[in-house]
Amino acid sequence: MEIIIQPTAEAATKIAARLVAGVIREKPAAVLGLATGSTPLRLYRELVALKLDWSRLTTFNLDEYVGISPQHPQSYHSFMWDNLFRHVNVSVKNVNIPDGLANNIPAFCESYERKIFSAGGIDLQLLGIGTDGHIGFNEQTSSLASRTRIKTLTPQTRKDNAHFFGSEEQVPHHVITLGIGTILESRHCLLLAFGKKKARAIAEAVEGPITSMNPASALQLHSKVTVCLDEEAASELKLQDYYRWVFDHKPGWQKI
Numbered sequence: 056m057e058i059i060i061q062p063t064a065e066a067a068t069k070i071a072a073r074l075v076a077g078v079i080r081e082k083p084a085a086v087l088g089l090a091t092g093s094t095p096l097r098l099y100r101e102l103v104a105l106k107l108d109w110s111r112l113t114t115f116n117l118d119e120y121v122g123i124s125p126q127h128p129q130s131y132h133s134f135m136w137d138n139l140f141r142h143v144n145v146s147v148k149n150v151n152i153p154d155g156l157a158n159n160i161p162a163f164c165e166s167y168e169r170k171i172f173s174a175g176g177i178d179l180q181l182l183g184i185g186t187d188g189h190i191g192f193n194e195q196t197s198s199l200a201s202r203t204r205i206k207t208l209t210p211q212t213r214k215d216n217a218h219f220f221g222s223e224e225q226v227p228h229h230v231i232t233l234g235i236g237t238i239l240e241s242r243h244c245l246l247l248a249f250g251k252k253k254a255r256a257i258a259e260a261v262e263g264p265i266t267s268m269n270p271a272s273a274l275q276l277h278s279k280v281t282v283c284l285d286e287e288a289a290s291e292l293k294l295q296d297y298y299r300w301v302f303d304h305k306p307g308w309q310k311i
């Protein structure tokens with residue numbers, strides 16, 4: 056794992072944006088795995104400002120709430136169109152977001168997996184992390200080999216996401232999420248985390264044992280993971296000084 060610690064979320068996001076832009080410029084028909092939530096908002100603004108060519112890209116979103124329509128203001132469909140897709144020249148037919156209203160959820164999940172495979176697999180998977188270490192909506196004790204499927208949110212995640220909905224009662228209980236096994240098949244994972252409330256989950260994911268009690272720790276099994284953090288999210292890492300030194304002394308050819 057490459058751990059990049061920056062003084063602020065703005066600075067960490069700028070590095071993440073350079074990395075994403077590099078992938079898009081190098082492979083104009085790349086397949087991007089996209090995330091929602093507060094964490095990637097700044098990144099999407101940066102990417103829009105870079106005026107990249109999205110016309111040949113294919114995107115797959117990580118997750119969606121079950122039982123709410125794409126038009127619902129808190130659906131991840133709405134989130135993605137409001138915060139990114141509407142502002143870039145992405146082709147609607149290349150955008151994939153799980154269907155929270157699918158009649159047959161297992162069949163839908165299988166078809167989503169097949170679609171990722173047919174598109175050639177995900178080149179770059181963007182990830183946030185929950186306060187409990189979830190990635191996508193793979194909650195604690197999710198199988199580290201899991202595939203796209205329905206999950207039930209924990210009370211903590213529903214509490215964490217209540218601010219989007221106005222109240223905890225309105226947060227759906229069920230979601231469709233890419234599995235951890237699916238995420239691990241991406242060629243490169245880019246995990247972003249900002250703020251003190253993510254510090255423990257990040258320390259466990261990066262430096263703790265691999266355990267389904269911190270689903271993000273499964274990323275230790277992946278050969279190419281970049282983690283962009285602000286100081287607060289990095290504050291519980293034991294090897295902070297080492298990660299900083301490594302980043303400051305990267306050889307020129309390896310710089311982002």
Ligand code: PGA
Nearest residue numbers: 092093094095183184185
């Ligand atoms: P957040 O959520 O970006 O809103 O903090 C992250 C997540 O739950 O994966």
